[in-house]
Amino acid sequence: AQSVAQPEDQVNVAEGNPLTVKCTYSVSGNPYLFWYVQYPNRGLQFLLKYITGDNLVKGSYGFEAEFNKSQTSFHLKKPSALVSDSALYFCAVREENAGNMLTFGGGTRLMVKP
Amino acid sequence: ETGVTQTPRHLVMGMTNKKSLKCEQHLGHNAMYWYKQSAKKPLELMFVYSLEERVENNSVPSRFSPECPNSSHLFLHLHTLQPEDSALYLCASSQGTTVVTQYFGPGTRLTVL
Numbered sequence: 001a002q003s004v005a006q007p008e009d010q011v012n013v014a015e016g017n018p019l020t021v022k023c024t025y026s027v028s029g030n031p032y033l034f035w036y037v038q039y040p041n042r043g044l045q046f047l048l049k050y051i052t053g054d055n056l057v058k059g060s061y062g063f064e065a066e067f068n069k070s071q072t073s074f075h076l077k078k079p080s081a082l083v084s085d086s087a088l089y090f091c092a093v094r095e096e097n098a099g100n101m102l103t104f105g106g107g108t109r110l111m112v113k114p
Numbered sequence: 115e116t117g118v119t120q121t122p123r124h125l126v127m128g129m130t131n132k133k134s135l136k137c138e139q140h141l142g143h144n145a146m147y148w149y150k151q152s153a154k155k156p157l158e159l160m161f162v163y164s165l166e167e168r169v170e171n172n173s174v175p176s177r178f179s180p181e182c183p184n185s186s187h188l189f190l191h192l193h194t195l196q197p198e199d200s201a202l203y204l205c206a207s208s209q210g211t212t213v214v215t216q217y218f219g220p221g222t223r224l225t226v227l
Contacts, residue, residue: 034215036218041220041223042220042221043118043120043204043206043218043219043220043221044157044204044206044218045218046215046216046217049215090157094214100145100147100162100164100169100170100208100214101159101162101170102159102214102216103156104156104157105156106154106155106156107156
């Protein structure tokens, strides 16, 4: 069975500093990994995904994520945080043969302070 | 944001009411989903429709009844709900069954009194 964990309920960072939002996963085979962001009163917006290839994936709004197979992690990163990045971030995983089924983490609230 | 739309955006209903949530996708996708988002809980997948056929039902109570009349529209019919059903209900769509990026609507905030 596939599962994903986001160990931090909230991450606080000052504007201009680098940010990291952590995600670890568990799957039986090869993982497909996703990050989504949710702003207040909005649905989830797709940020980026890892399928295969380069371990460093670049996505929307300057975000990137690094796939680490040995640590079963897919942490979301951004070199310089903006106040407007403050939102709820969800990591999701799908096993290679799991069809349409995504499993989401519990979410991490990112607070970027001026 | 306009690729997947949901109506209404907010709904308040009593436990004896019957109401329906509507989702429409304008992306040409062939799969649609209902999720439930409750406070401090991971997103819960409720139903998946692929090519208008239900392919997944995660043991959701029968007071929730989905309907997918075509590939662009998805409904969630609600009846005799409980207060614990209050949540944000999200619709999503995707294309294909391999590497599927799901695109979400803005959600319907449901409050059951």
